[in-house]
Amino acid sequence: MAGKRRGAGEGTVFQIPNGRWRAELDLGMVDGRRRRKTAIRKTQREAQAWLAQAREAKNTGGLVSRTPSLGEWFECYLTEVAPNRVRASTLSNYRRDFERHIQPGLGGIRLDALGPEHLIRFYNRKTAEGMSAHHVRYLHAQIRRALKIAMKWGRVSRNVALVVEPPEVPDHEVKPLTVAEARRLLDAAKDDRLRARWVLGLSLGLRQSEVLGLWWEDIDLDAATLRVRRQLLRRRNPGDTLTFGPPKSARSRRVLSLPAPLVTVLRDHKSTQDTERANAATWADPRLVFASATGGPIDHRNDTRAFKALLVRAGVRCVEVRRPDGTTALVPNVRLHDLRHTAASLLLAQFVPARVVMEVLGHSQISITMNTYSHVMPAQLKNAADAMTAALWDVE
Numbered sequence: 001m002a003g004k005r006r007g008a009g010e011g012t013v014f015q016i017p018n019g020r021w022r023a024e025l026d027l028g029m030v031d032g033r034r035r036r037k038t039a040i041r042k043t044q045r046e047a048q049a050w051l052a053q054a055r056e057a058k059n060t061g062g063l064v065s066r067t068p069s070l071g072e073w074f075e076c077y078l079t080e081v082a083p084n085r086v087r088a089s090t091l092s093n094y095r096r097d098f099e100r101h102i103q104p105g106l107g108g109i110r111l112d113a114l115g116p117e118h119l120i121r122f123y124n125r126k127t128a129e130g131m132s133a134h135h136v137r138y139l140h141a142q143i144r145r146a147l148k149i150a151m152k153w154g155r156v157s158r159n160v161a162l163v164v165e166p167p168e169v170p171d172h173e174v175k176p177l178t179v180a181e182a183r184r185l186l187d188a189a190k191d192d193r194l195r196a197r198w199v200l201g202l203s204l205g206l207r208q209s210e211v212l213g214l215w216w217e218d219i220d221l222d223a224a225t226l227r228v229r230r231q232l233l234r235r236r237n238p239g240d241t242l243t244f245g246p247p248k249s250a251r252s253r254r255v256l257s258l259p260a261p262l263v264t265v266l267r268d269h270k271s272t273q274d275t276e277r278a279n280a281a282t283w284a285d286p287r288l289v290f291a292s293a294t295g296g297p298i299d300h301r302n303d304t305r306a307f308k309a310l311l312v313r314a315g316v317r318c319v320e321v322r323r324p325d326g327t328t329a330l331v332p333n334v335r336l337h338d339l340r341h342t343a344a345s346l347l348l349a350q351f352v353p354a355r356v357v358m359e360v361l362g363h364s365q366i367s368i369t370m371n372t373y374s375h376v377m378p379a380q381l382k383n384a385a386d387a388m389t390a391a392l393w394d395v396e
Contacts, residue, residue: 010055011023011024011025011026011051011054011055012024012051013044013047013048013051015044016040020040020041020042021040021041021042021043021044021046021047022038022039022040022047023038023039023040023041023047023048023050023051023054024036024037024038025037025038025051025054025055037054039051039054039157041157050157053154053157054154056154057153057154057155067110067111067112067155067156068110068111068155069107069108069109069110069111070102070106070107070108070109070110070111070114071102071103071106071107071108072107072111073111073146073150073155074098074102074103074107074146075098077145077146077149077150078091078094078095078098081149082094087233087245087246088233088235088243088245089233089234089235089243089245092234092235094142097138097139097142098142101126101131101139102139102142102143105122105125105126106118106119106122106143111150111155111156112155112156112157114147114156114160115160116160116163116164119140119143119160119161119164120164123136123139123140123164123166123167126139127167133166133167133168133169133170134169136166136167137166137167137169139166140161140164140166143161144159144161144162147159147160147161174338174341174345174372174373175334175338175341176338176341176342176344176345176346177316177317177334177338177339177342179346181314181316181317182202182342182346184314184315184316185198185202185310185311185314185316186198186199186202187314188310188313188314188315188316189310189314192310193272194269194290194298194306195265195269196262196265196266196268196269196289196290197211197290197303198307198310198339199261199262199265200262200265200266201336201339201340201343202339202342202343203259203261203262203343204226204256204258204262204343204360205339205340205341205342205343205344205347205360205361206228206340207231207248207252207337207340207362208300208303208304208336208337209231209232209233209248209300210228210231210247210252210362211290212231212232212290212297212298212300212303213230213231213232213244214226214288214289214290215230215287215288215289216270216286216287216288216289217287218289219258219266219289221258221263221266221267221270224257224258224260224263225255225256225257225258226255226256226258227253227254227255227256228247228252228253228254228255228256228362229247229253230244230245230246230247231244231245231246231247231248231252232244232297232298232300233245234300242297242299247362248362249362249364250364251362251363251364252362253362254359254360254362256360266289269289273291276293277295280294280295282294282295283295284296285297303336304336307336307339308332311332311334312330312332316332316334317332317333317334318330318331318332318333319331319333340361341372341373343360343361344357344360344361344369344372344373345373347360348373351383354366354369354370354373357369357373
């Protein structure tokens with residue numbers, strides 16, 4: 001018995017001489033010409049599945065007569081989809097990477113002609129140019145997400161990024177400051193205008209953007225608590241501006257207890273800032289805990305430069321390098337983010353439970369805490385073994 005014929009506009013599936021199956025969908029008249037969307041698949045079932053997706057995309061306005069290039073599709077993705085899914089700062093990073101790397105390297109390839117080999121060559125080329133494995137994987141994640149939406153919208157039948165393995169990121173050894181180095185850093189910061197910034201970063205392990213995004217309403221000095229409710233972000237498009245946004249994740253929103261010495265330092269900082277504001281002609285934002293000399297937000301780059309200068313004054317992990325003009329200079333070999341690592345390592349070394357350290361840092365999963373700070377775990381395990389010995393045996 002003959003199969004039921006599809007209605008007009010529903011498309012058709014038939015076998016071609018080479019044994020494969022061809023699916024066709026009539027898109028109607030476009031610019032005075034009849035347009036069709038076609039696809040060739042290995043099996044009849046695959047062709048029928050493509051036709052069903054294409055038909056649904058057509059009915060919802062998501063199908064066009066010409067397959068766009070990867071660059072055209074990425075522009076659509078960044079304009080129509082990504083703004084509703086990511087923060088403004090993340091979207092800014094996506095567009096920067098698209099314009100600098102993805103568009104020049106892959107933008108001209110038609111979306112349905114994009115193959116795994118194109119992505120592999122692109123990643124290999126970027127690696128050869130000196131791009132870090134971490135950045136290459138970041139590009140790969142963007143491409144994978146964009147192609148996932150393209151597949152949902154019926155632009156392509158598969159996401160080729162799913163079958164490509166980007167370069168592996170080498171394990172980064174965490175090198176926190178020692179207790180002696182941390183104390184030297186605090187001593188060097190005693191006369192620093194933003195001494196409280198360094199004490200807070202070292203003792204609580206806040207991210208740079210979280211510290212710079214603190215408002216006075218987030219801190220209760222009487223109760224000795226601090227709330228992380230926002231972060232300071234850099235928005236590159238349009239322009240290059242600083243703005244406040246939500247924390248990195250839901251877990252990043254947290255309430256922390258302040259060590260008593262930090263409360264004292266923050267009180268002194270507030271008193272000094274009140275005097276600065278009273279003597280200033282204008283003060284941009286009185287809400288900020290850590291502000292520039294004019295009361296505005298502190299640029300992340302200026303904050304990093306100030307940290308490097310503090311390390312030089314403290315003489316902590318500085319190496320002497322020779323400049324092109326023959327003179328020498330001390331260059332710190334510590335990242336600002338290492339303050340966060342130092343805080344976590346010190347807490348774990350004092351046998352604070354990993355679950356508590358996870359809450360202090362605002363990690364989304366305890367596995368992140370355990371994997372990042374595994375170098376501190378041997379002391380924890382030794383302490384556990386000693387506790388078990390004391391519980392089960394009478395040891396003199």
